[in-house]
Amino acid sequence: MATRFALDQLAERLRQSxxxxxxxxxxxxxxxxxxxxxxAIPVGDDCAAIPDADGFTLFAIEGxxxxxxxxxxxxAGWCGVMVNISDVAAMGGRPLAVVNxxxxxxxxxxxxxxxxxxxxxxAFGVPVVGGHSNIRxxxxxxxxxxxxxxxxxxxxxxxxPGDHLIAxxxxxxxxxxxxxxxEAATDAPAHRLRGDLDLLPAIAEAGLCKAAKDIxxxxxxxxxxxxxxxxxxxxxIDIAAIPKPDGIALEHWLxxxxxxxxxxxxxxxxxxxTLARFHARGIAAADIGEINAGxxxxxxxxxxxxxxxxxxxxxxxxxxxxxxxxxxxVA
Numbered sequence: 555m556a557t558r559f560a561l562d563q564l565a566e567r568l569r570q571s572x573x574x575x576x577x578x579x580x581x582x583x584x585x586x587x588x589x590x591x592x593x594a595i596p597v598g599d600d601c602a603a604i605p606d607a608d609g610f611t612l613f614a615i616e617g618x619x620x621x622x623x624x625x626x627x628x629x630a631g632w633c634g635v636m637v638n639i640s641d642v643a644a645m646g647g648r649p650l651a652v653v654n655x656x657x658x659x660x661x662x663x664x665x666x667x668x669x670x671x672x673x674x675x676x677a678f679g680v681p682v683v684g685g686h687s688n689i690r691x692x693x694x695x696x697x698x699x700x701x702x703x704x705x706x707x708x709x710x711x712x713x714x715p716g717d718h719l720i721a722x723x724x725x726x727x728x729x730x731x732x733x734x735x736x737e738a739a740t741d742a743p744a745h746r747l748r749g750d751l752d753l754l755p756a757i758a759e760a761g762l763c764k765a766a767k768d769i770x771x772x773x774x775x776x777x778x779x780x781x782x783x784x785x786x787x788x789x790x791i792d793i794a795a796i797p798k799p800d801g802i803a804l805e806h807w808l809x810x811x812x813x814x815x816x817x818x819x820x821x822x823x824x825x826x827x828t829l830a831r832f833h834a835r836g837i838a839a840a841d842i843g844e845i846n847a848g849x850x851x852x853x854x855x856x857x858x859x860x861x862x863x864x865x866x867x868x869x870x871x872x873x874x875x876x877x878x879x880x881x882x883x884v885a
Contacts, residue, residue, distance in 0.1 A: 561853070561855050561858050561859075561860050562860060564793075564804070564805055564808075564853070564860075565853060565860035565861070565862055567805060568773075568775050568776075568805075568808060568809070568853075568862055569862055569863070571773070571776070571809050573770075573771045573772040573773050573776050573809055573811075574772055574773075574775070574776045574779070574863075574870075598710050598711070598780070598783075598784040598871060598873030599645060599709055599710045599711070599784075600614060600640075600641040600642075600644040600645055600710070600767060600768050601613055601614040601641050601642055601644075601645045601647070601700075601702065602614070603645060603704065603707055603709075608705070609703055609704055609705045609706075610645075610647070610703065610704045610705075610707055611701070611702075611703055612642050612645055612647045612700075612701065612702035612703060612704055613699070613700070613701060613702075614638050614641040614642060614699065614700050614702075615638070615697060615698070615699040615700070616633075616634065616637050616638055616641075616697065616698055616699075617695075617696070617697040618630050618633070618634065618696045618697065620693070620694060620695070622733060623667065623694055623695075623696050624694065625732070625733075626730065626733075627663070627666040627667045627670065628666045628667070628669055628670040628673075629670060629730060629735075629737070629740070630667055630670060630696060631666065631667040631668060631669060631670025631671040631672075631673075631674070631696075632670040632671070632673060632674040632739075632740060633670075633674075633735075634652075634654060634667075634670070634671055634674070634696065634697075634698035635652055635671055635674035635675055635678060635680060635682075635698065636674050636678070636739060636813060637768075637770075638652055638698055638699070638700035639678055639680060639700065639751060640751070640768045640813075640814070640816075641700070641768050642700055642702035642704075643751045643752075643753075643754040643755065643768070643816075644708060644754060644766050644767055644768035644816055645702070645704055645707055645708055645709070645766075646704045646705075646706055646707050646708035646754055646755050646757070646758030646759070646766070647702040647703055647704035647707075647755060648702060648703060648704070648752070648755055649678070649680045649700055649701075649702045650680070650700075650701045650702055650703060651680065651681050651682070651683040651700070651701050652671075652675070652680060652681070652682050652683070652698055652699065652700045652701075653682070653683060653684045653685040653686075653698070653699050654671060654682065654685040654686075654696070654697065654698045654699075655685055655686040655687075655695070655696070655697045655698075655699075656668070656685070656686075656687050656688075656689075656694075656695070656696050657687075657688045657689070657691045657693065657694055657695040657696075658688075658689045658691065658694050659689075659691060659692055659693065659694065660689060660690075661689050663689075663694060664687070664689045667696055671698070673740075676744070677739075677742075677744045677747055678744070678747055678748060678751070679744070679748055680700075685698075704755065704758070705755070705758075705759055706755075706758045706759050706761075707758065708754065708757075708758045708763060708764065708765060708766040708818070709764070709765055709766075709784075710765065710767055710780065710781055710784035710785065710873075711765070711784050711785055712764040712765040712785060712819070713764075713765040713781055713782065713785035713787050713789075713819035713845050714764075714765075714785070714787065714819070714845060715787055715845055715846050715847040716821070716822070716844075716845065717765070717819040717820055717821055717822075717844070717845040718819075718820055718821075718822060718825050718841045718843070718844055718845070719778065719789060719791065719817060719818070719819060719820075719841070719842050719843040719844065719845060720816075720817065720818040720819075720820055720825070720828060720829065720832075720839055720840065720841060720842070721769075721774060721796055721797055721815070721816075721817055721839065721840060721842045722753075722797075722814075722815070722816045722817075722818065722832045722837050722838070722839040723736075723769070723797050723812050723814065723815040723816075723837070723838050723839075724738040724739075724750065724812065724813065724814035724815070724836075724837055724838070725738070725797060725798075725799045725838045726738050726742070726836065727739070727799075727812075727813065729810075733811075734773075734806070734809055734810045734811055735810070735811050735812075735813070736799075736810050736811065736812040736813060736815075737813055738812065738813045738814055739813040739814065746835075749835060750814060750835055750837060751814075753831055753832060753835065753837070754766065754816065756831070757818070757828060757831060761824075762820065762824045762827055762828045762831075763818045763819065763820050763824065763828060764819065765781065765785060765818070765819035766781075766816055766817060766818040766819065767780060767781045767816065767817050768815070768816055769811070769812055769815035769816060769817060770811060771811050773808050773809040773810055773811070774791075774796060774807075774808050774810075774815075774817070774842075775791065775808055775851065775853065775862055777817055778791060778817055778843075778851060779851040779862065779863050779870050780870065780871055780873075781817060781819065782845070782851055782865070783865055783869065783870050783871060783873065784871075784873055785819070785845075787845050787846065787847065787848070787849075788845070788846045788847065788848030788849055788850045788851065788852075789843055789844070789845055789846065789851050789852070790843050790844050790846060790852050790853075790854055790859070791842055791843040791851075791852065791853050791854065792842055792843050792853075792854055792855075793808075793853050793854070793855055794855060794856075795840050795841065795842040795843070796808070796840065796842050797838035797839065797840050814837070819845055825841060829841070849864060849865040849866040850862075850863065850864045850865070850866075851863040
């Protein structure tokens, strides 16, 4: 068990982490565009979800840090496909196709990024159907967008008090230095990657879960905070219950971006079946906490608890909806 002093220190370092700080930038951009969680298509989900005839069309986009692309260009290309697919899965959807935008100083600098994209496209079975390129520029930039579709949504706006928070993470990997990326995909069989990602839409379609998020650069705690803010709830996380690889420091793990990692808000009566679906595919999954009617994100270790974020004092991404709890499903 951690001491009170140690938990205090961990909470403060998580509050000051770069991943959490980056998520707070969303509020600035959303305010500039006049967006909020109360819009007709609420902002704050992993994808934009546009209702169509009998489901939802999903759109998402990811831009990549220049340092990341320059340091590991092949993996940046792979991640361009992978993280967008993860966002679609987090919404209960299945990916249809991706497009990319790439700028590079010559074809030689663009090639490894494109090779990584091509490898991921083949592994996940999601085609690259176009995009925009400029390989006559003095600096590199890279972004990838995706189109997907969902029959039933998992959202960031439907976690409810009394739900339990599941963390589901593929631990069969390793860190891809020097960044905090837990890489468990590039060596995995394609059939396993595709089957694992189909877990989320299958869970949505079975009615086992109503709210979920992809664990992103904000790590487990930052992602839980975004989910809680959008849903207008609080969350208490038991740090001892979080699935974690052996030999990895907890503080490092809590700020890690896993290649397969999701948080799901699940009712108690659906908890066992939801966990069993992940376990059946070799995915580490555990009940790590509870959703409550409060306005704080806290971590606890035994009887000791520390608040990471208090939405009553300061918004994080600024996308909480006054109409939380609504279900955006097709009848």
